[in-house]
Structures are given as C-alpha cells and as structure tokens.
Amino acid sequence: MRRYWNLGHDSECKEITGRRKKKIAKPSHSVWRKILILRRKLIRSIEQIRLQVAQLNARIIALQEQVNARINTLQEQVNGLGAGPSSSVLAFLRGRLNTRITVVTTGGTVFGTLIAIGEDFIQIAEPNGSIVIIPLRSILSIA
Structure with missing residues (x-):
C-alpha cells in the first residue's frame, strides 16, 4: 500500500492511503518462444508439402502407366499393319x-x-x- 500526503491545505496534512491497480498479467513471449512457435508451424507446413509431393508422385506414376499402356497398344496396332505396302x-x-x-x-x-x-x-x-x-x-x- 502506498501513502499519499494531501498537501493542498497548508494547515492540515492528512495521510491518504490508496491501493495500487492490479496489473493484468500478460503472457511473456520471449524471442526464443516465438522462434519455437514459428519452427513448429514451419515443420507442419513442410510435412504437408511432403504429403502433397508424395500424392503427386503417385498420380504421375499412375499416368505414366496409362501412357505406357496406350503406347504399347498403338505399337501393336502399327506392327499389325505391316511394315511394307499391302x-x-x-x-x-x-x-x-x-x-x-x-x-x-x-x-x-x-x-x-x-x-x-x-x-x-x-x-x-x-x-x-x-x-x-x-x-x-x-x-x-x-x-
């Protein structure tokens, strides 16, 4: 508790007591804590990107297999036509x-x-x- 003196009147000095305002507790985020939070977010983002890359690779492999099957079918058709004129x-x-x-x-x-x-x-x-x-x-x- 603090003590304040009322000096407004010369003849009488009275002691006034008051209470301090309570400070609102703010979460203390140090620079190190902020770096750790950013690191976690970055790791999550990297994992999501890895997952997307794996999915895209699987789609590419499936499309390559489809293209190879079509190429083989066309090659068989061309071979069936014969190399020379009829x-x-x-x-x-x-x-x-x-x-x-x-x-x-x-x-x-x-x-x-x-x-x-x-x-x-x-x-x-x-x-x-x-x-x-x-x-x-x-x-x-x-x-």
Missing part, C-alpha cells in the same frame, strides 16, 4: 506397269509412265523425260 497395292501397280498414271504424294502430284516397281519404291518417267523415284510410304493415292 499386296493389293503392289498387284495394282504391277497391272499398271508401262502405262500412264497419276500419283499424289506428300510432296505433290506426279504424272507419267510407270516404268519400274521396287520393294519400297516406284519409278515414273515424266513427259519431259525426267525419271522420278517415289517411296511407297509417301504415296497418298494412285489414279
């Missing part, structure tokens, strides 16, 4: 040997006389005398 195309071209044909290719249209048929190409003699060799894989249509 026998009906070669039979058609053999029947047109030494006749005039028009061939549409990926590079353009060629008109002339079919003079030779190879395993994977044909030769056409154009009207101007030049000989054109066309790979069978680049032929789009024959007329």
